[in-house]
Amino acid sequence: xxxxxxxxxxxxxxxxxxxxxxxxxxxxxxxxxxxxxxxxxxxxxxxxxxxxxxxxxxxxxxxxxxxxxxxxxxxxxxxxxxxxxxxxxxxxxxxxxx
Numbered sequence: 314x315x316x317x318x319x320x321x322x323x324x325x326x327x328x329x330x331x332x333x334x335x336x337x338x339x340x341x342x343x344x345x346x347x348x349x350x351x352x353x354x355x356x357x358x359x360x361x362x363x364x365x366x367x368x369x370x371x372x373x374x375x376x377x378x379x380x381x382x383x384x385x386x387x388x389x390x391x392x393x394x395x396x397x398x399x400x401x402x403x404x405x406x407x408x409x410x411x
Contacts, residue, residue: 323350345375 315321323333331352333339338353342361345368349361368378 321350347375
C-alpha cells in the first residue's frame with residue numbers, strides 16, 4: 314500500500330533476506346508497467362534501461378520475463394550444478410529466447 318506521502322513499507326522478512334537496514338538508500342526504476350526497487354548502486358538505472366531495451370528488441374514484456382524466470386532458473390541451475398531440482402519445468406538454456 315502506498316501511503317499519503319508516497320511511502321511504501323517493505324516487509325520485515327524481505328528486508329532481512331536482502332540485508333536492507335534502516336537508513337539504506339534504494340533506487341526505484343520504472344520498467345514498463347512495473348517498478349524495480351533495488352539497493353542503490355550507480356549502475357541500476359542503466360542496467361534497467363538495457364534490460365527494457367533487450368525485452369523490447371525481443372518483443373517481450375516484463376510480464377513475459379517474469380513468466381519465464383522459473384524455467385530460466387532451472388536451466389541455469391542444471392547448467393551450473395548438473396541434475397534437475399525441478400524436472401517438470403526443466404528446459405535447455407538453448408531453447409530460451411534471449
